[in-house]
Amino acid sequence: MPALSRRIGGFTDSVIRRMTRIANAYDAVNLSQGFPDFDPPEALKQALAAVAGGSLHQYAVTWGAPNFRAALARKQSRCMGIPIDPESQVVVTCGSTEAMMAAMLTVCDPGDRIVVFSPFYENYAADAILSGAEPIHVPLRLPDFALDAERLEDAFRLRPKALILCNPSNPSGKVFSRAELETIAFLAGRYDVFVITDEVYEHIVYAPHEHVYFASLPGMFERTLSCGSLSKTYSITGWRLGYLIAPATIVNGARKVHDFLTVGAAAPLQEAAVTALNFADDYYRQLVVDYTTKRDLFLNGLDRLDLRYTRPQGAYYVLVDITEFGADSDLAFCQWLAREVGVAAVPGSSFFREPINHLIRFHFAKRAATLDEALTRLESLRRKAAACHTIK
Template identity: 65%
Template structure:
């Protein structure tokens, strides 16, 4: 038989999804894959029920239903403080995963280099490889997860095509400061690079941190490709509704890639989600309050168990240091955690470009009773995991 493509050989399947499957197999509390176990807003579900009886079951416009793009443009123009034209600047995608891939494929040629902060969401490495681009990793240094400005400048001096910015960051929960974002912006302008942002956690930020859109900074609207989704904001991760906001010329290229990747996102789900895009600002404040309570409650529980953790500034993940348990392999630790303790987490090594085995990632987008059960099981961690 002919050899298979070399393109996919450098990476494995998703470690996150693998841990979810293992959780199902062993009836573990799944704090690995980041999806809520509570319902989306009632208004969105009510509108979805109505849509089943309406004529929205065929293809929408490839780059997104008109009313969805119009509602999104109104919301994001207000938040981003830049004009967003629903006809010229928006492409609706099958989740932010496709949004990032379409953005990467639209600006990168084989051999181009792309800056990626490490730790990073595992898809970014795969996206780079599938595009034929080469990642330049710049470390975010634990426990604060700040970068070394000299290391970032050295990366830009290699004249990369783009920098990928996850803000707030998955997995470490870092929210980039205005000073840091301006440093990145100045280097992107100086070295003529794009910035591709992943901002799916834009509404899950904990004071005093605040989210600032890269595209809103001086001179950055023309070179920023903003990717996001409705998954986390409205607790509808299974709906796979993402989007890209970009300048018109870039949008034209993204739409070509999107058309041949997936044709379009689900039409009835777009129709139902319009109601969420029209929520008042109070909704986003309540969402922030909800996750702030969950963060504080869960992190306090982890500390009482004795885990050394970094408190996230945004998103709904927390990294825990497992050094004291003596494992050389954090993936083995996570497998044992599922089998012996009954709680799922993600090995930190799947996020780091560096040789790093100290961390595992939990998520806390769960009901209080789910977090209580997870913490109850994790209380046995010192007894069950030190004897491996």
């Protein structure tokens, strides 16, 4: 038999989604893969039920149903503070995962270089390999994941084609400051580089931090491909509705890539989701209140357990330090944690280019009862770890 493609040997399956399968196998509380255990807004569920009983069950326009694009453009124009044309500057995708892949394939040729901050969401590595791009990893400074401007410019001197910016960040929960974003913008302009943003957590930012859309910075809309999703904002990760916003010249290319990747996002789900895109600003204010409550509940529990972590500024993840447990492998530790303690996390090494093996990622997009149960189970962590000669 002929050999399989060499590119698929460059990455594994998703470690995050693998941990969900492990959580299911051991009936562990799943704080690994970032999806809620609560329902989306009732109005959205009712809209879906109404659409299901109608006749919208065939293809929508390939790059997005017109009413969905119009509602999305209105909402993002208001949030981003820049006018967005739904007819020429929007592509609707099957989740932000496809939006990021389409963005990479639109701007990068095989052999081009692309800057990726470390830690990074694991999909970016696979995206680079699949598009034939070579990542240039720029570490953010621990423990607060601050931007190192000198190291970033060193990366730009290697003449990359694009930079990937996840803000708010998965897995660290970092929110880039305006000053940091202005540094990135200055270098992107100086070295003539595209910026691909992943802003799926745009509405989950904790005071006093604020989210600044990179495309809203002076002169940056022209070189920015803004990728987003409805998954996290409206608790509909299974709907797989994402989008790419960019200037028309870029969108024209992205639409061609999208057309042959997936043809289009689900027509009934786009129709139902218009309801959510028309929510008033009160919805987004309450979203922050709700996630602040969840964050504080979980972090207060980690404090009671005397577990060390980096306080997230946005998104719904927290990186916890497991140095004290002396595990040789964070992956082995997470497998042991799910099996013996009954809580699932993601090994931090899957997010870092550097040899980082002492961090694991929990998420707190769960009901209070679920978080309380996870914290109760974690009370046995040190006792069970002490009983093990080697965690594996």
